[in-house]
Amino acid sequence: MAIALETKLIPFALKGTDEKEYRPENYGGAKVLGVIFSCNHCPYAQAWEGRLIEMQRDYAGRNVQFLLINSNDPAKYPDDSFPKMQRRAQEKGYPFPYLFDETQEVARQYGATRTPEIFLFDERRVLRYHGAPDDNYEDPGAVRQPYLRSAIEALLGGKTPPMTETKPVGCTIKWR
Amino acid sequence: MHIELLYWEACPSYDLALQRLRELLAERQIATPVRLIEVTTQQQAEQLRFPGSPTIRIEGQDLFSVPDGPYGLTCRVYRTDDGRVTPLPTTEMMREAIDGILREE
Numbered sequence: 001m002a003i004a005l006e007t008k009l010i011p012f013a014l015k016g017t018d019e020k021e022y023r024p025e026n027y028g029g030a031k032v033l034g035v036i037f038s039c040n041h042c043p044y045a046q047a048w049e050g051r052l053i054e055m056q057r058d059y060a061g062r063n064v065q066f067l068l069i070n071s072n073d074p075a076k077y078p079d080d081s082f083p084k085m086q087r088r089a090q091e092k093g094y095p096f097p098y099l100f101d102e103t104q105e106v107a108r109q110y111g112a113t114r115t116p117e118i119f120l121f122d123e124r125r126v127l128r129y130h131g132a133p134d135d136n137y138e139d140p141g142a143v144r145q146p147y148l149r150s151a152i153e154a155l156l157g158g159k160t161p162p163m164t165e166t167k168p169v170g171c172t173i174k175w176r
Numbered sequence: 177m178h179i180e181l182l183y184w185e186a187c188p189s190y191d192l193a194l195q196r197l198r199e200l201l202a203e204r205q206i207a208t209p210v211r212l213i214e215v216t217t218q219q220q221a222e223q224l225r226f227p228g229s230p231t232i233r234i235e236g237q238d239l240f241s242v243p244d245g246p247y248g249l250t251c252r253v254y255r256t257d258d259g260r261v262t263p264l265p266t267t268e269m270m271r272e273a274i275d276g277i278l279r280e281e
Contacts, residue, residue: 047262
């Protein structure tokens with residue numbers, strides 16, 4: 001079960017595709033911090049990937065930071081191995097760190113089950129939105145409810161997101 | 177005519193694929209029921225040559241050509257004509273594929 005709204009961010013330290021260690025507290029200046037469980041192989045993650053990249057670029061100048069985390073077992077899904085993560089981050093020009101949760105401990109602590117699955121924290125690092133990026137994984141042009149973007153805008157404006165929780169839609173996290 | 181939709185429960189879009197398939201069959205006045213096959217194990221996936229969920233076959237022919245493996249419990253990646261990745265084929269992709277298979281018969 002995913003952590004509840006209003007829960008404080010759970011700290012972690014994970015290796016990024018650039019071999020550096022990342023911690024959420026490294027982004028103390030971020031007004032909004034998105035912890036996003038994702039992966040390489042999943043078509044849902046791939047379908048939303050471009051939108052996440054675009055959002056990170058759109059909001060980079062407004063102190064919004066995403067941290068992407070892959071928690072999948074690469075023994076079962078080789079496309080989600082660390083070297084494949086490195087390749088994807090480079091090929092797609094990820095504007096956010098892409099972190100490997102090798103022990104799957106972070107996914108378990110957050111109660112994440114799907115890729116992608118968003119946990120969006122405000123400036124006090126309190127969870128304010130949890131769920132899917134938007135309401136249409138198939139077609140960015142057909143999105144009616146841009147949940148994540150709306151939540152970010154609301155938090156930047158000091159307001160409550162219009163939707164605080166939606167059902168995460170995607171592949172299951174591949175446990176060991 | 178044999179029409180099958182193979183799926184893995186962990187991929188959420190198979191019901192939408194089934195709905196689209198049934199609508200397209202109805203458009204063509206094909207009353208053959210769609211046989212739903214749930215794939216639950218890696219061994220079964222290999223036996224059924226299942227490249228991912230959802231997979232649709234008419235007369236044993238995959239609506240969308242796939243390389244020979246790998247087979248397994250995974251969500252299938254489809255690509256639209258404009259290069260987008262999607263977890264299930266669009267209605268238009270399915271329409272073209274079904275028409276192509278029916279023309280061959």
